[in-house]
Amino acid sequence: MEKILEVKDLHISFHTFSGEVQAIRGVNFDLLKGETLAIVGESGSGKSVTTKALMRLLPESNSEIKAGEILFDGKDLAKLSDKAMQKLRGKEISMIFQDPMTSLNPTMKIGKQIIEPIVKHQKLSKSAAKKRAIEILELVGIANPEVRFEQYPHQFSGGMRQRVVIAIALACNPKVLIADEPTTALDVTIQAQILELMKDLQKKIDTSIIFITHDLGVVANVADRVAVMYGGKIVEIGTVDEIFYNPQHPYTWGLISSMPTLDSDDEELYAIPGTPPDLLHPPKGDAFAPRNAYAMKIDLEKQPPMYKVSDTHYAATWLLHPDAPKVEPPPAVKRRQREFLEMKEGN
Amino acid sequence: MAKYLTQRIIYMVVTLFLIASFTFFLMKIIPGTPFSNADKLSETQLSIMIDKYGLDDPVPVQYANYMMNLLKGDLGVSFQFNNVGVTDIIIKSLGPSATLGALAILFGTFFGIILGVVAALKQNTWVDYTSTFIAVLGKSIPSFVFAGLLQYYVAVKLGWFPVAFWRGPEYMVLPTIALAMFPLATASRFVRTEMIEVMESDYITLAKAKGASWFEIAFKHALRNALIPVITVLGPLVVSLMTGSLVIEKIFGIPGIGEQFVKSIQVNDYPVIMGTTLLFAGLFVAVILIVDLLYGVIDPRIRLAGGKK
Structure with a gap:
């Protein structure tokens, strides 16, 4: 499939009073036409920073794209002028916020x-734009669009406002839509409605979506592919089935083990021990090593490369090295891997 | 809306009534009579005069009489001048004061807002520091110092504008600048703080994400939101400028209301004291009402129930 966006070796730093925080440390991914790529990871893993960088919305005063390329439509967005970026924002690439x-502007x-x-x-013209705006309001499921058009944000509920934000983002039929945790602040029923709406609209206007979330349930619902971020890097990337049923990175194992399931009885909910790495002084080796029960000596000394698992599935863990010892993943993951194999055989 | 306005106006009248009453009794505590300066009067003459103006009546009676006259719209006659009505004195001296105050507030807030916006957008650059410097000067240096400096350098040395008096537009420039420094400083500081906060908000990021330009973000999206708290401080400032530019009026020889007010207190000119106090109080409550209505204009969330839908 055609690539619409390509991020190559992106490095982003924030300059703070205590020093340089290396928030993004070499991120690579691409976005295919019409697909939904979910980026998951805990707070501070760099999901939002990566996507804000795509639109160059990071604060100019203290952030810096140190290296890397963001290729879109033959242009490198990392080096585009502010003027050119303004023309692109909202037209080619749009964003929905948390x-x-x-x-929305209250006034x-x-x-x-x-x-x-x-x-x-x-x-x-103003009148043609108004006609188009009312069309979009109707498209995102807002009743009485003519009346709503003249109202202020405080006259809308949370779910309705998110529909309006989506309408704004889709107003110019963008090629890429970045959704930064668009359902996190909504209650569960509204969440489901908004997700359905986004899937529906994606088909209608044929846009690619980057969907940031920390909710794996949402990922399973919307994504075609999943990138798992940790400590400013992508540690595993693959199709949604590969990530859910055949995860390779111990961090992904942790994420999946900490997901509550309907059939899990009274067992205690698993949580990954420890805290995220301090990116002011990034670790020399694998950033996840201190929290990793499967860490080896080399994990502390050298960062693992991306190992290929399948054509669509890559993971950065030394466990995939040919010389690495064979380890048993946690039971929840093993169960899923068995289901994955059955699924494959079934096909 | 009409109901709300009527209610507010009733409250305003009650407020004015209370202020008038308090001031009346406070004023009567001041020792002396309006004639005590006239040393040449004999005891008998003085008592005749006091009797004539009803100043020997018990204070509650005097109060009742004054209030009855006030209801009829009669503010009484000044003791300082021969048979000049208080209303005439106020109308005559209010003109220059109001003009000067209005000019100062317009000039001051306009440039203050621009200075504040620019400082916020160029935070921690030399532009911001310059704006802070101007604001600190404007707030800490009293207006009469500016007045003196302007008179000496701009009027005397450069000869661009007249030094004093109130005879035409060119006479208004220097007092306006001298008086505008304070509102300019106040507005610029408030606008800067608010703008910085507003620029961090999500809807500004969304405006950027829509492809809005720097100018559109600052003036179409941010400023209106930043102005809401600024109005609160500007309201009372308007009144104090319209009425209390006493020093500036004195320095530039402008026949204004501030000067009249102080003079009337010095000579126990009771009707003028009452008249000017009521004027100040009236302006103040009116400005508070205007500020409350302005909130609604700027912020639709505060727009009153039953108002424009």
């Missing part, structure tokens, strides 16, 4: 906020 309660009418990118990028 908290719909704060992401501006909803209609005006939707029209803004349309007038700006598609050079439509």
Whole structure:
């Protein structure tokens, strides 16, 4: 399939009073046309920073893209001028934010906020833009769009506001939509509605989605492929089945073991021990090693390369080295791996 | 809306009534009579005068009389001048004060807001530091120092504007600048703080993500949100500028209300004291009402129930 976005060896640092925080330390991935790529990881793993960098929305005062390329449509977004970026934002690449309660301007009418990118990028007249905005409002499932058009954000509920934010993001039919935890701040029923809406709209306007979340349940629902981030790096990437049923990295094992399941009885919920690495002084070896029950000596000294598991599945762990000892993954993961094999045989 | 306004206006009248009452009794505690300066009067003449103006009546009676007259819209006659009504004195001296105050507040807030916005957007650069410096000067240096400096350098040395008096537009420039420094400093500081906070908010990031330019983000999205708290401090500032530019009026020889107020207290000119106090109080409650209405204009969330849908 055609690649729409390619991120190569991206390094991003924040300059703080205590020193340079290496938030992103060599991230590689690509986004295919029409697919949904989920990026998962705990807080501070660099999911949001990576995607904000794609739109160059990181604060200019203290952040810096140290190295790497973000290739989109033949251009390197990491080096594009501010003017050129402005033309791209909202038109080719759009973004949905986490908290719909704060992401709309409280003193501006909803209609005006939707029209803004349309007038700006598609050079439509005010009345044509209004017609288009009402169409989009209808598309994202807002009843009485003509009335709603003239209202302010405080007159909308949380779920409705997120629909409006989605409408703004999709106003110009972007090629890439970045959704930064779009359902985290919503309650579960509204969450499901918004996810359905996004899947539905993706088909209608044929856009690729990067979906950031820490909710593996959401991932299973929406994603085609999954990238697992830890300590500013992607530690494992693969199709949704490969990540869920045949994970290779001990961190992914941890994530999957800590997922509550319906058939898990009264057992205690598993949590990965320890805390995320301090990226002010990034570790020499594998960043996950101190929390990793399977860590070997080399994990503390050298960062593992990406090992190929299948054409679509890669993982950065020394356990995949030919000389590494064979280890038994945790029971929850083993059970899933067995299901994966059965699934494959079944096919 | 009409119901809300009526309610507010009733409260305003009650407030004014209370202020008038308090001031009346406080004023009566001040020793002396309006005529005590006239040493040439004999005991008999003085008592005739006091009797004539009803100043020997018990204070509650005087209060009742004053309030009855006030209800009829009669503010009384000044003791300082021969048979000049208080209303006339106020109207005559309010003009220059109000003009000067209005000019100062317009000039001061306009440039203050611009300075604050620019400082916020260029945070921690020389632009920001310069703006802070100007604000600190404006807040800490009293207006009469600016007045003196402006008179000496701009009027006397450069000869660009007249040194004093109030005879036409060119006379208004220097007092306006001298008086505007304080509101300029206040507005710029408040706008800067608010802008910095607003620029961090999610909806500004969303505006950026929509492809909005620097200018659109600052003036279409951020400023209106940043102005909400600024209005609160600007309201009372308007009143104090419209009325209390006493020093500036004195330095530039402007026949304004501030000067009149202080003079009337010095000579126990009771009707003028009451008149100016009521004027100040009236302006103050009116500005508070205007500020409350302005909130609604700027922030739709505060728009009143039953108002425009």
